[in-house]
Amino acid sequence: MLVTSRKRLAAYEEVFLPVAALPPEHSVDLFVRLSGRPADSLDHAVLAELVGLCGYLPLGVSLLAARLRHHPSWSAEDLRARLVAARDRLGELRAGERAVAATFDLSYRDLAPERQRFFQRLGFYPGTDLDAYAGAALGSVSVAAAREQLDALYDAHLIDEHPGSRYRLHDLLRDYARGLADEGGTMEQVQAVQHVCTYYLAALAVANGHILRSGAAAPAPPGVAAQVETPPMESRTAALGWLENERANVLACIRRANNLALHELVIRMAAAMAPFLRQAGPWPSTSRWDSRSSMGRSSTGWTPIRAEGGVRL
Structure with a gap:
């Protein structure tokens, strides 16, 4: 008996086979087979980008291949251009009444x-x-x-x-x-980014308490610590481990806050990350933000940039 489910099954099955994203090369093979086009007529680099835009999801790959099959005048490059230009990528991943978004809807509802x-x-x-x-x-x-x-x-x-x-x-x-x-408007996004940046400021204050000498750590803004729960960091080693794990996420939050013109958060978070980045680098990839989304980098990796209010970052 074969039992399928949109939810994970917790029973003691004899064989459990999760359906996950495919490896890139398997995604390309699936696309070629379902597109109905000769493999030598398709640009492999374009196919690799197409399946990547599908996130290597089997349903997305199959629907995109079906669109190419049903449009004989299209080339793979035409399909790639449509997908890249689309503001609604999910809207392009459909074929007839079948769509990736409709599948997500079933679980979401x-x-x-x-x-x-x-x-x-x-x-x-x-x-x-x-x-x-x-x-x-x-x-x-x-x-x-x-x-x-x-x-x-x-x-x-x-x-x-x-x-x-x-x-x-x-x-x-x-x-x-x-x-x-x-659908809730731009303010919903602004509030979500403010909340997660506030959390990171509180956690960075705890981490900096372990990696800086006594009295040198910049405290979190007043009231921040009381608003959020922070992970346990009881030693310098734990703090450095947390900072290394969260480095990319914190920098991504700084970029998003900058795009949303949350300049005070940008400055506070950049300052809170500075002690760790001074120690860990890597210097060549360290970027600085100002209020106009510009970046500067010198041969050492740092270029002071004057932000709003004359603050140098």
Whole structure:
């Protein structure tokens, strides 16, 4: 007997086979077979980009290949150009009445209203992966509640689980969640980014307390520590480990805050990350932001830039 489900099955099955994203080379092979085109007539580099834009999701690859098959006048490059230019990437991943977004809808509609709202907030997260602490800040809930929500979304195949109790949205699911949340207007995104940046400021203050000499750590803004829960960091080693894991996510939050003109948060977060970046680098890839989204870098990796109010970053 074969049993399928949109939710993860917790029973003791003889054989359990999750359907996950395909490896890139398998995605290309699937696309070629379903497109009905000779393999030697298709540019492999274009195909690699197409399946990458599908996130290597089998359903997305098959629907995109079906579109090429049903449009004999299109080339693979034509299809790639449409997908790259589309503001609604999910809208392009359809064939007839079948669509990736419709499949996501089936799982999303089964969620309780508070879980739907939490999922929407995840779409605004600027980083690549998150833990329950960042999830709690995004959803304006406790860490315990965030863990429960994340576990439920994982069971519903709406997020992926990664080592270290971390979670990540598939690229297409991130687009889907963001599309749902955008219905609430720009302020919803601004508030979500403000909340997660506030969390990172509080956590950075704790981490800096371990890596800087006594009295040198810049405290979090007044009231921030009381608003959020921060992960336990009881030693310098733990603080450095947390900073290394979160480095890309913090820098992504700084970029998003800058794009949303949240300049005070940009300055505070850049200053809070400076002690770690001075020690860890890498200097050549260190970027600086000002209020006009410009970046500067010297041969050593740093160029002072004057932001609003004459503050040098």
